[in-house]
Amino acid sequence: MEIQKVGVIGAGQMGNGIAHVMALAGYDVVLNDVSQQALDAALSLIHKNMARQASKGKISEDDVQAALARIVPSLTLADVGATDLVIEAATERETVKQAIFEDLQPHLKPHTILTSNTSSISITRLASRTDRPERFMGFHFMNPVPVMQLVELIRGIATDEPTFKACQDVVARLGKTSASAEDFPAFIVNRILMPMINEAVYTLYEGVGSVKSIDESMKLGANHPMGPLELADFIGLDTCLAIMNVLHDGLADTKYRPCPLLTKYVEAGWLGRKTQRGFYDYR
Numbered sequence: 001m002e003i004q005k006v007g008v009i010g011a012g013q014m015g016n017g018i019a020h021v022m023a024l025a026g027y028d029v030v031l032n033d034v035s036q037q038a039l040d041a042a043l044s045l046i047h048k049n050m051a052r053q054a055s056k057g058k059i060s061e062d063d064v065q066a067a068l069a070r071i072v073p074s075l076t077l078a079d080v081g082a083t084d085l086v087i088e089a090a091t092e093r094e095t096v097k098q099a100i101f102e103d104l105q106p107h108l109k110p111h112t113i114l115t116s117n118t119s120s121i122s123i124t125r126l127a128s129r130t131d132r133p134e135r136f137m138g139f140h141f142m143n144p145v146p147v148m149q150l151v152e153l154i155r156g157i158a159t160d161e162p163t164f165k166a167c168q169d170v171v172a173r174l175g176k177t178s179a180s181a182e183d184f185p186a187f188i189v190n191r192i193l194m195p196m197i198n199e200a201v202y203t204l205y206e207g208v209g210s211v212k213s214i215d216e217s218m219k220l221g222a223n224h225p226m227g228p229l230e231l232a233d234f235i236g237l238d239t240c241l242a243i244m245n246v247l248h249d250g251l252a253d254t255k256y257r258p259c260p261l262l263t264k265y266v267e268a269g270w271l272g273r274k275t276q277r278g279f280y281d282y283r
């Protein structure tokens with residue numbers, strides 16, 4: 001089945017990036033959020049990021065205008081039901097995601113493929129609450145979406161082959177590379193990345209190094225583009241903590257215990273760049 005129209009639920013950090021790359025690849029996009037303010041902010045950020053790509057000669061001004069015209073903002077899930085592929089990119093909380101899929105159900109066309117951009121939650125469990133577990137899978141982009149090459153594709157226990165293939169084809173049309181992951185907590189990227197970030201927070205917590213020395217060590221000593229604490233601020237400390245909790249609960253191993261300092265920052269509302277304060281102060 002050919003995918004032509006894509007519904008993206010959630011216009012935040014990941015959702016606006018997903019709408020951006022889908023529209024540039026020629027898909028018609030319905031970008032849905034519960035907040036008009038979030039939709040306005042997303043559309044202006046997409047415009048700004050596309051303009052940046054155009055100013056570097058990666059795309060033309062005509063590409064930008066055509067892509068922007070393909071994105072239709074929406075405040076109602078009924079609009080999303082009339083698409084061929086849904087990518088849910090709402091908050092990383094299972095109850096929120098389940099409620100969205102339940103509310104979406106009555107509006108869906110029979111053939112619509114449902115996916116979640118979850119970075120760690122069980123695809124099999126999310127799928128089991130829908131009427132189409134065989135046409136449900138994980139479609140996990142990396143941040144910043146327009147720049148990062150990888151998309152993790154995660155099969156739930158019931159995902160069928162045509163669904164997987166259709167999503168693989170979409171990733172190829174985006175000019176990105178897919179990696180197939182089985183449905184275990186946090187899949188591949190976050191299974192490896194988050195314990196490293198958590199260990200960097202322990203390194204700070206135990207006084208082994210300062211924020212600056214930890215980040216510089218990993219940038220200059222391991223050639224990482226960002227230090228782990230800078231990256232944590234970029235991803236969002238609440239998201240990092242949520243993923244560590246999924247690993248800790250799902251794999252029942254103390255090696256995934258979230259660092260108490262990470263928990264404390266989240267409790268303080270210091271969530272990284274999005275709140276202007278995390279391991280760094282952006283005010």
Ligand code: CAA
Nearest residue numbers: 049052053056119141142143144146147189190225226235
């Ligand atoms: N949209 C479009 N283009 C963007 C962009 C955006 N949102 N953000 C950056 N860019 C482009 C820039 O225009 C620039 O393009 P050129 O190469 O053509 O000049 C390029 O990306 C690099 O950007 P900058 O020069 O501004 O900055 P940089 O060189 O410091 O790179 C970075 C920024 C790409 C973010 C880099 O620091 C990096 O790769 N960091 C690591 C990111 C990472 O690890 N992401 C994965 C996080 S884990 C995840 O996402 C999974 C999860 O579930 C939590």
